[in-house]
Amino acid sequence: MIRDDLAAAVREALSALGVDPLPERVDLERPGRREHGDWSSNVALATAKKAGRNPRELAAQLVEHLSAAPPAHVLKVDLAGPGFVNFHLAPTWLHDILTEVVEAGPDGYAKPDLGQGRSVNVEFVSANPTGPVHAGHARGAAHGDSVARLLTRTGHAVTREFYINDRGVQMQKFGQSLAARKAGEEPPEGGYLGEYVTEWAQELPDDVDPVVWGEERALQDQREALGAFGVHFDEWFSELTLVDSGAIETTLAELLERGVAYEQDGATWLRSTDHGDDKDRVLVKSDGEYTYLLPDIAYHRDKFSRAEQLINVWGADHHGYIVRMKAAMASLGLDADALEIEIVQMVDLLKDGEPMKLSKRAGTVVELRDIVDEVGADAARLTYLLQSIDSRQTVDLAEVASQGMDNPVYYVQMAHARIHGITRRADEAGFPRGPLADADLSLLTHERELDVLRALSELPDVVRLATEDRAPHKVTTWVRDLAGAFHGFYHDCYVVGDGVSPELTQARLWLAESARIGLSIGLDLLGVSAPETM
């Protein structure tokens, strides 16, 4: 890795210059501006004070020392600004990137082993089994799945898990609603009013428990809709199994035994204030019923027995429960820091610029299935992964459905399809791509060509950062960058045709192939397909 080589050279130079103490890390960054070189180090600024040196002087000495015996690919080292040391590299370093990308391939390039096999359970969606998956789950579904993809790529043993809340009053209401509709009656107070209840009720057999049947019906529907969205779970975990196995009672007993739960006013409470909560929380109501919290604690306790690290993807309306759930884990002696809860902010759906009024009560929900049918899974997923989950998102379905330039998914997929177009054309023209070893990559000197390779050189960092930050949108941003670089190359650099030598054609075919690999890695991490034709 070029960066490691440069960092080592800087470290060696610091040592030779008698800098003491030596910094723990020497970071190499990519400057924002081209004239600042290909790589830059701020080490002089960062260490000058501790070492009792003047930053600019130290930087000047570093430049002098490094220039005397420049590392591989380095053309020039210079001093800039308040004390930056900038490296200007020959294009050969980018040709090495091309080779690296092609040799590693889609399954090997940009695959840092961050997890080293660490088991991670990613729980997301977890919609109630009382109806279809709706638009409110879609952003979390896209996010959770993409995080799982990132973790898988970076060496984690990932389980995608869906928690089924199939115990409690809402299930009873749902079953009653189905039965009522089947009998041609209105659902009971607090029941489910959506149209799907009436439709499903037509399928309800006479001799079954509507609750049991209804759950299966809902899960089947959810599985299908999520599958069409490209999201598949490894584990569908039923809350009822916690009742059957006695895990809920066991958990309650353990909490009492540890003295972190107590009885008062006829109820059982969790002493969550010991761990930062602003009040203690009820686990068992005075009527003997569990609150939602106790089964949830038992569930997370179970997950901790199956994975080293837990990630929950929750909607913004649940952020208030983070503290109590972590408090519960800490109360059980589990590592609350290994439970990571990600909050996905709300999505405002628009249709042609008009807000869509959604009401679960009135049954006017937009189903995930509707979105996929209307705009396609690819466009929907890329749209949800366009920006940070920390900020509220506005999605106009009409815009997402459009196949115009305002839609990033087509821009990116087009780049991928174009590469296949080039390959096809090269084959037809009698210039099939030969072995990489025979290609003269030093012919790749056009700025457009180098821009593509620069983008590819950044992918390993992007994958690492996106994984560490659980931020798939960083991948989206990068994929758009690479696609932009490729479109520029495509426009200015013909691969096959008059005036292009066979040698240059070969080099450019390999450049296109490296871009194809990069695009397919990025799109795969987002769960978006990489089509060969549009």
Next chain:
RNA sequence: GCGCUUGUAGCUCAAUUGGAGAGAGCAUCUGACUACGGAUCAGAAGGUUGGGGGUUCGAGUCCCUCCAAGCGCGCCA
């Protein structure tokens, strides 16, 4: 009232975790194709990073404060 999240170009969003002159896309204006899919490319214009203080070589990023928006604050789930 308290807590979490957010506030960056007309619009939608980035910003290598404290780095150099804050960048893209869309929209607007001006240009570019008898060749690989123009669903493309280039250029211009567009900013007091919500306001104000502070920390330091350096702040969109960290701290304090104020303003605004969303979401929460139940022996509901």
